[in-house]
Amino acid sequence: xxxxxVFLPSARGLxxxxxxxxxxxxxxxxxxxxAFDTLLIIAASRAGATTQAVRQARGVVRMEYDPQxxxxxxxxxxxxxxxxxxxxxxxxxxxxxxxPVNRFWHAAMKCAAGWIIVTGLAVGFVLNMMVMGSxxxxxxxxxxxxxxxxxxxxxxxxxxxxxxxxxxxxSIMLASDRPVAWLIGIPLTYLxxxxxxxxxxxxxxYSMLESLWSGSHGMCALITGGLTQIGNYPATAPFSxxxxxxxxxxxxxxxxxxxAAQWRQRLT
Amino acid sequence: xxxxxxxxxxxxxxxxxxxxxQRFDRELAIESRMLGKRYRRAWALSDVAxxxxxxxxxxxxxxxxxxxSTTIRILxxxxxxxxxEAMVLGHSASAESTWVRxxxxxxxxxxxxxxxxxxxxxxxxxxxxxxxxxxxAYAQRLSKxxxxxxxxxxxxxxxxxxxxxxxLMALAHRPPVLILDEPTDGLDPLMREGVLETxxxxxxxxxxxxxxxxxxxxxxxALADHVSVIRHGTLQAQLPMETLRERLRRYQARIPxxxxxxxxxxxxxxxxxxxxxxxxxxxxxxxxxLTAVLEQSGATLWNVSRLxxxxxxxxxxxxxxxxxxxxxxxxxxxxxx
Numbered sequence: 072x073x074x075x076x077v078f079l080p081s082a083r084g085l086x087x088x089x090x091x092x093x094x095x096x097x098x099x100x101x102x103x104x105x106a107f108d109t110l111l112i113i114a115a116s117r118a119g120a121t122t123q124a125v126r127q128a129r130g131v132v133r134m135e136y137d138p139q140x141x142x143x144x145x146x147x148x149x150x151x152x153x154x155x156x157x158x159x160x161x162x163x164x165x166x167x168x169x170x171p172v173n174r175f176w177h178a179a180m181k182c183a184a185g186w187i188i189v190t191g192l193a194v195g196f197v198l199n200m201m202v203m204g205s206x207x208x209x210x211x212x213x214x215x216x217x218x219x220x221x222x223x224x225x226x227x228x229x230x231x232x233x234x235x236x237x238x239x240x241x242s243i244m245l246a247s248d249r250p251v252a253w254l255i256g257i258p259l260t261y262l263x264x265x266x267x268x269x270x271x272x273x274x275x276x277y278s279m280l281e282s283l284w285s286g287s288h289g290m291c292a293l294i295t296g297g298l299t300q301i302g303n304y305p306a307t308a309p310f311s312x313x314x315x316x317x318x319x320x321x322x323x324x325x326x327x328x329x330x331a332a333q334w335r336q337r338l339t
Numbered sequence: 340x341x342x343x344x345x346x347x348x349x350x351x352x353x354x355x356x357x358x359x360x361q362r363f364d365r366e367l368a369i370e371s372r373m374l375g376k377r378y379r380r381a382w383a384l385s386d387v388a389x390x391x392x393x394x395x396x397x398x399x400x401x402x403x404x405x406x407x408s409t410t411i412r413i414l415x416x417x418x419x420x421x422x423x424e425a426m427v428l429g430h431s432a433s434a435e436s437t438w439v440r441x442x443x444x445x446x447x448x449x450x451x452x453x454x455x456x457x458x459x460x461x462x463x464x465x466x467x468x469x470x471x472x473x474x475x476a477y478a479q480r481l482s483k484x485x486x487x488x489x490x491x492x493x494x495x496x497x498x499x500x501x502x503x504x505x506x507l508m509a510l511a512h513r514p515p516v517l518i519l520d521e522p523t524d525g526l527d528p529l530m531r532e533g534v535l536e537t538x539x540x541x542x543x544x545x546x547x548x549x550x551x552x553x554x555x556x557x558x559x560x561a562l563a564d565h566v567s568v569i570r571h572g573t574l575q576a577q578l579p580m581e582t583l584r585e586r587l588r589r590y591q592a593r594i595p596x597x598x599x600x601x602x603x604x605x606x607x608x609x610x611x612x613x614x615x616x617x618x619x620x621x622x623x624x625x626x627x628x629l630t631a632v633l634e635q636s637g638a639t640l641w642n643v644s645r646l647x648x649x650x651x652x653x654x655x656x657x658x659x660x661x662x663x664x665x666x667x668x669x670x671x672x673x674x675x676x
Contacts, residue, residue, distance in 0.1 A: 164447075171470070173437055338416070
């Protein structure tokens with residue numbers, strides 16, 4: 072066995088350990104969804120028992136898929152990543168970093184293993200919304216009519232939003248010795264910069280900062296699919312705009328993870 | 340690499356009879372050259388030339404904050420040296436770090452090493468996947484010897500139980516080098532005895548080089564054949580135990596009024612205690628020669644004794660308890676009162 076051989080971890084072993092680490096988190100997420108679903112079903116069953124006229128007056132219990140719900144997946148992506156790397160902080164030279172494998176690939180593979188679970192949750196979330204939408208409609212005897220502005224690709228939005236949030240958080244967890252400070256500091260700095268540039272006469276800088284969030288390829292377009300006010304305002308962004316933001320932000324997030332993992336190849 | 344801050348000073352110290360930091364001309368399993376580590380403006384290590392011959396059991400002794408763990412972390416590429424380099428089994432600890440970690444069994448100082456949310460069995464299964472040489476039968480044997488509760492989660496284990504799991508993880512892939520950082524920390528005397536027996540058996544079964552970092556050198560006295568002493572990031576001594584036993588002695592003598600210690604004695608002095616009309620010197624050198632020098636100077640020797648490892652370490656570590664160090668003793672031309 073040559074000293075120059077690149078030693079890689081076992082992908083199965085890593086997936087297993089990542090699953091064990093995140094199983095409680097996944098179980099809690101599933102429990103909360105299930106509890107919320109149960110409450111809605113109970114409410115819908117009661118509403119279903121009332122007359123058509125009463126239902127029309129009170130309104131029906133609805134739960135429909137909306138890409139704006141992807142913000143939830145952003146939160147899940149961030150939290151899940153924090154849980155995943157909590158015991159393996161580079162600052163502590165934790166167990167993970169003492170293992171005899173290439174650290175770049177080890178970190179990258181662990182990130183990928185966590186991503187599979189984030190994706191699983193995102194898929195579960197979308198399916199849950201679709202099933203619940205139909206179930207609630209059936210219980211209350213109203214037809215399921217998908218919103219006209221909702222297109223097939225909109226169902227991919229939570230998956231991508233969760234992924235990008237997860238990847239950016241991973242890069243921070245890997246690169247920084249104080250990840251929580253960075254996770255709070257980055258959005259706060261962004262908001263403060265926006266406010267400062269807006270109020271102290273830097274319009275060009277302000278519009279640049281603004282476009283990072285609400286531009287056609289901004290973070291908001293990525294997270295909501297450009298479908299910002301479904302129900303009241305049917306205007307949607309075209310697929311190309313969303314796809315553009317996916318390419319830009321996913322590439323940035325992947326580069327950030329690769330850079331951070333490469334940085335942690337050596338612990339300083 | 341720029342060194343804005345100079346090294347505190349050279350590590351090598353010598354006396355009339357040779358150096359306290361020896362260089363070995365045998366094959367070395369662990370070797371560091373000019374190793375230095377700076378954290379901000381303070382040097383944690385400077386010019387450390389650690390050497391552990393292949394097959395040796397070497398104690399790495401020093402007080403808290405002396406630089407033991409930093410040295411070990413550099414050997415495993417858990418931190419990078421600011422100056423110098425470290426080699427393990429002839430491979431660079433930084434450039435070939437993965438290879439080095441694969442061939443080293445490591446017990447870290449920190450007790451929360453591993454994943455607290457895994458059961459012992461799960462952690463061992465996971466750990467074994469990283470080591471192609473993992474010996475399952477041996478792991479099971481060790482697990483029985485250490486009386487491990489495999490179904491318990493790591494975070495519910497006591498300090499001693501956790502340490503035993505870490506030892507098993509280090510031993511079961513039968514690495515050619517073992518680096519143990521405070522391996523008996525948290526173990527009760529009975530279990531400490533058991534661990535030492537296991538280490539002896541392990542060395543007998545699988546030829547291994549051991550570097551044991553410890554505050555409690557006496558625990559490993561029977562096992563060790565080399566000792567390296569570090570203080571304030573500088574190697575104070577590096578010797579075979581045999582040399583240490585041969586050359587380190589405590590001399591107790593009665594002295595006349597106005598007695599002055601001969602230069603040869605001052606050069607060999609590591610520690611001293613004195614009372615009116617009496618001295619108790621810990622000296623490094625040839626016993627016959629030093630005895631002769633002391634007697635010629637007018638001192639009446641009434642006892643010359645070997646030091647146990649614990650006292651030897653105290654002498655070599657030269658604690659700041661008001662007694663002068665070898666260096667300051669050499670500088671002190673007034674002698675002692």
